[in-house]
Amino acid sequence: MKNPGLMIDESHDEGARMRFVAGIRGYIGGTMMPGARAIADEHLTPAFRKKTGHNPDRRDLRKLAEGTALYPWTSALRRTQQEMMWDTSGDTLKRQWPTATPTNRGSATLRLDPMMQTPRYLTAVDIHCMPGNYHSELTDNDAFAGALYDHVIVSNGYKGDDAAGVGGALAAFVKRNFPDLRVRRVLDVGCTVGHSTLAYTHAFPNAEIQAIDVAAPCLRYAKARADAANAAVHFSQQNAEGTDFKAGSFDLIVSTITLHETSNKAIRNIYRECRRLLRPGGVMVHCESQQYFAKAPFDAQWHRWGAHFNAEPFMETMHEMELKSLAVECGFDATKSFPQVPMLSTLAPDMAVADPGRAPKTYPEILYVAGAVR
Numbered sequence: 001m002k003n004p005g006l007m008i009d010e011s012h013d014e015g016a017r018m019r020f021v022a023g024i025r026g027y028i029g030g031t032m033m034p035g036a037r038a039i040a041d042e043h044l045t046p047a048f049r050k051k052t053g054h055n056p057d058r059r060d061l062r063k064l065a066e067g068t069a070l071y072p073w074t075s076a077l078r079r080t081q082q083e084m085m086w087d088t089s090g091d092t093l094k095r096q097w098p099t100a101t102p103t104n105r106g107s108a109t110l111r112l113d114p115m116m117q118t119p120r121y122l123t124a125v126d127i128h129c130m131p132g133n134y135h136s137e138l139t140d141n142d143a144f145a146g147a148l149y150d151h152v153i154v155s156n157g158y159k160g161d162d163a164a165g166v167g168g169a170l171a172a173f174v175k176r177n178f179p180d181l182r183v184r185r186v187l188d189v190g191c192t193v194g195h196s197t198l199a200y201t202h203a204f205p206n207a208e209i210q211a212i213d214v215a216a217p218c219l220r221y222a223k224a225r226a227d228a229a230n231a232a233v234h235f236s237q238q239n240a241e242g243t244d245f246k247a248g249s250f251d252l253i254v255s256t257i258t259l260h261e262t263s264n265k266a267i268r269n270i271y272r273e274c275r276r277l278l279r280p281g282g283v284m285v286h287c288e289s290q291q292y293f294a295k296a297p298f299d300a301q302w303h304r305w306g307a308h309f310n311a312e313p314f315m316e317t318m319h320e321m322e323l324k325s326l327a328v329e330c331g332f333d334a335t336k337s338f339p340q341v342p343m344l345s346t347l348a349p350d351m352a353v354a355d356p357g358r359a360p361k362t363y364p365e366i367l368y369v370a371g372a373v374r
């Protein structure tokens with residue numbers, strides 16, 4: 001399935017600019033980061049071990065790396081590239097806005113809440129440097145933030161051709177690990193423009209798919225995009241910390257890369273709300289990247305870079321949490337909660353970790369899930 005989003009007319013110069021910006025990211029990932037990693041492995045770590053008698057953790061490595069010449073340059077270029085990426089897509093879109101909006105005719109539905117208070121964890125910063133974040137509106141009935149997010153994700157190929165790769169992998173995880181689950185009603189939490197949501201319409205064709213987000217511009221765009229894909233998703237503007245859905249009304253509740261953009265308090269509220277909304281035997285699955293305790297120190301310190309320099313303030317704290325304990329704290333049964341596992345893994349019957357040695361290869365494979373059965 002191709003991305004059903006907006007059809008954008010990209011000029012030669014705009015295309016060249018986007019490829020240039022993407023090329024910088026390739027250069028950072030392919031040349032600068034391996035250089036920084038080699039410095040850490042071959043110089044910083046052995047010197048630290050010699051001095052202290054133990055290996056550096058991610059905090060030690062960050063301090064040491066910041067004292068080298070390459071790391072600050074890598075960090076500065078990465079931040080600059082991120083800002084350029086939004087600006088480049090934004091300029092291309094603004095030139096054609098609003099004629100590039102996808103049409104709004106189809107079986108998807110949209111329920112907005114004019115009284116919605118966007119939580120402070122989403123208004124305090126422009127998450128991952130996205131200007132205005134997910135929720136800002138420039139005009140009435142505005143869908144620009146959704147279009148911008150879609151364009152950046154799709155034109156950079158972050159989630160596969162149709163941007164549904166992460167949702168597809170999560171659905172495959174559910175089918176593989178919970179083959180007896182009857183999926184009649186699904187809730188996607190923090191759906192943004194419905195990239196992952198559309199995957200659930202394919203994976204569970206007979207199920208009712210509900211998708212919520214706090215950001216109206218993203219939801220307007222999500223509805224139009226789902227219409228273009230002929231997908232009957234029911235979008236509503238709701239805070240996942242407390243929704244208006246009936247208790248016990250969902251078989252499956254999912255989120256993809258949403259939790260790290262919330263807060264310490266909100267993540268607990270969201271887990272509790274998921275528990276309220278699941279019917280007995282229903283399943284909750286949250287997808288994020290790998291927690292720090294399982295990551296190599298160099299990878300963990302580079303990942304946490306995003307918390308400090310890419311405006312994702314909760315990301316570091318979230319990646320230090322033990323997600324199975326969080327589920328238990330929020331009311332799930334310990335024997336029915338599973339810790340973080342590779343998204344394509346098979347859970348052992350006791351829900352302990354499975355496939356621990358599986359080497360991540362593609363984007364969905366470097367993502368992990370945690371969750372519980374109600």
Ligand SMILES: C[S@@+](CC[C@H](N)C(=O)[O-])C[C@H]1O[C@@H](n2cnc3c(N)ncnc32)[C@H](O)[C@@H]1O
Pocket residue numbers: 119122134166167189190191192193194195196197212213214215218238239240241255256257258261262266
């Ligand atoms: C990184 S995006 C998620 C991407 C999306 N799940 C996908 O797979 O394409 C995070 C989204 O979560 C939403 N969000 C954050 N906190 C929320 C909350 N408490 N309730 C509902 N949506 C929330 C944000 O507005 C944003 O659209």
